[in-house]
Amino acid sequence: MEIWDESDVLRREIFRPHHDIDVAGEVESKLRAEIDVARAKTERLRGEVRRLEGELTNKSLRPIVPEVLKALKPYLQSPKRVIIEGVESLLSWPLLTPVLNFLRPKYRNPFPIFSSIIFLATTLYINELEISISLRHRCERRGEEKTEAFESKPPSLSDTEISNIIALMGTTVDPSKDAVESFPGDKKISVVFVLGGPGSGKGTQCAKIVENFGFTHLSAGDLLRAEIKSGSENGTMISNMIKEGKIVPSEVTIKLLQKAMIENGNDKFLIDGFPRNEENRAAFESVTKIEPEFILFFECPEEEMERRLLSRNQGRDDDNIETIRKRFKVFMESSMPVVEYYDQKGKVHKVDAMKPVDEVFETVKAIFSPFNSKNQSEYHHGPVLYLPFIVLCFNCLLLSSSPFTCNLSMLLNKIPGIARYSKVTGSTDQPVEACIP
Ligand SMILES: Nc1ncnc2c1ncn2[C@@H]1O[C@H](COP(=O)(O)OP(=O)(O)O)[C@@H](O)[C@H]1O
Numbered sequence: 001m002e003i004w005d006e007s008d009v010l011r012r013e014i015f016r017p018h019h020d021i022d023v024a025g026e027v028e029s030k031l032r033a034e035i036d037v038a039r040a041k042t043e044r045l046r047g048e049v050r051r052l053e054g055e056l057t058n059k060s061l062r063p064i065v066p067e068v069l070k071a072l073k074p075y076l077q078s079p080k081r082v083i084i085e086g087v088e089s090l091l092s093w094p095l096l097t098p099v100l101n102f103l104r105p106k107y108r109n110p111f112p113i114f115s116s117i118i119f120l121a122t123t124l125y126i127n128e129l130e131i132s133i134s135l136r137h138r139c140e141r142r143g144e145e146k147t148e149a150f151e152s153k154p155p156s157l158s159d160t161e162i163s164n165i166i167a168l169m170g171t172t173v174d175p176s177k178d179a180v181e182s183f184p185g186d187k188k189i190s191v192v193f194v195l196g197g198p199g200s201g202k203g204t205q206c207a208k209i210v211e212n213f214g215f216t217h218l219s220a221g222d223l224l225r226a227e228i229k230s231g232s233e234n235g236t237m238i239s240n241m242i243k244e245g246k247i248v249p250s251e252v253t254i255k256l257l258q259k260a261m262i263e264n265g266n267d268k269f270l271i272d273g274f275p276r277n278e279e280n281r282a283a284f285e286s287v288t289k290i291e292p293e294f295i296l297f298f299e300c301p302e303e304e305m306e307r308r309l310l311s312r313n314q315g316r317d318d319d320n321i322e323t324i325r326k327r328f329k330v331f332m333e334s335s336m337p338v339v340e341y342y343d344q345k346g347k348v349h350k351v352d353a354m355k356p357v358d359e360v361f362e363t364v365k366a367i368f369s370p371f372n373s374k375n376q377s378e379y380h381h382g383p384v385l386y387l388p389f390i391v392l393c394f395n396c397l398l399l400s401s402s403p404f405t406c407n408l409s410m411l412l413n414k415i416p417g418i419a420r421y422s423k424v425t426g427s428t429d430q431p432v433e434a435c436i437p
């Protein structure tokens with residue numbers, strides 16, 4: 001509500017006739033100050049929307065989230081409708097509350113949160129748009145060339161930001177689709193997080209670890225890219241986030257990781273490029289209840305990573321200099337705190353990733369040596385796996401010695417087809433019947 005007041009002040013200021021050109025500069029700086037205040041408020045509101053979105057993850061509220069989001073989407077996507085219908089929506093939602101509460105009595109009063117979200121989100125857009133329009137009016141009235149300066153940086157949200165917010169909110173919807181099986185309780189799952197800046201060589205080393213130590217490699221980035229290709233409803237949001245070098249909401253990434261782990265069935269996983277921020281880390285631990293064995297961290301200077309990414313040639317949308325710089329920034333600001341968190345717990349193995357691939361792998365090998373190499377582990381299991389075959393061979397060898405022949409023949413005799421076969425061919429020296437006591 002405070003924002004409406006501010007906008008009113010602004011509007012009054014803009015539409016007040018200013019004939020004296022000397023006053024114009026003063027008004028302009030006043031307007032700029034107002035914009036700064038409004039921007040700061042918008043930022044705070046954005047934070048608030050995110051916080052409320054966090055509250056929505058509460059499971060009991062989930063089933064009605066889709067309805068709210070569906071209603072909210074057009075307002076977020078079309079700023080013009082916000083102006084025309086925004087006020088109407090603000091009025092209509094509180095009116096709908098009793099109806100929805102009546103229809104869904106088992107959800108105890110969930111609407112305060114939804115109304116707040118709708119209120120905040122709508123206010124956010126109305127507020128930003130009003131300022132933008134008002135400024136344009138003001139400039140046009142003054143007929144000054146500064147119009148362009150104002151318009152070059154309109155204080156409205158970009159399409160990407162809008163779709164990100166929608167998608168961010170949308171990711172909590174549809175509980176039926178979100179349901180992911182949990183891990184079988186009796187199975188101990190070992191997880192190693194592989195971290196390092198973009199292009200530090202995580203994927204390259206993971207491929208070698210898989211070959212030598214029987215781990216399954218799950219790259220969070222690859223899973224997200226596969227999700228985009230699959231045409232999933234989160235695809236656009238993921239694609240926008242990756243192009244901007246931003247971190248996709250944990251819920252999406254964790255769901256993909258968890259699904260891949262369950263489907264794969266192995267008990268040793270290398271999780272590459274995850275967790276990328278504190279939220280990723282905390283959410284993974286709370287959802288899967290898995291603590292990583294250790295963290296493999298590749299240290300590499302930015303210039304080297306930049307050089308590698310620019311010559312990676314995998315046709316990735318985000319391997320361009322602009323996005324690479326953004327990814328470096330996100331890595332330093334959001335991912336390094338995760339490495340530091342695990343470092344304090346004594347779980348980080350740092351590896352110098354500047355060396356050639358094979359030399360890096362020598363260091364990695366030493367770290368993984370407690371996990372028996374793939375060949376060794378096959379050797380351990382060998383006799384057990386081949387036991388049925390060994391027993392069969394043993395039986396065949398002893399086919400002619402009487403107790404085995406007898407028992408075997410008795411068994412075979414009980415199976416009609418085989419009994420006939422053994423009688424006709426005479427697989428033993430004696431007729432089968434002779435062996436039966
Ligand atoms: N130790 C290394 N020295 C030189 N180039 C490397 C090394 N490790 C990886 N590369 C190359 O750098 C690029 C990025 O490696 P990649 O494993 O995809 O990094 P990440 O998974 O960390 O983004 C690839 O083209 C890869 O061949």
Ligand SMILES: Nc1ccn([C@@H]2O[C@H](COP(=O)(O)OP(=O)(O)O)[C@@H](O)[C@H]2O)c(=O)n1
Binds near residue numbers: 221241249272273318
């Ligand atoms: N846990 C993760 C991992 C990747 N990503 C996204 O996927 C992009 C590519 O990640 P990646 O691990 O494949 O590639 P690198 O940046 O390590 O080279 C990141 O820049 C993020 O936008 C994410 O959002 N969350």
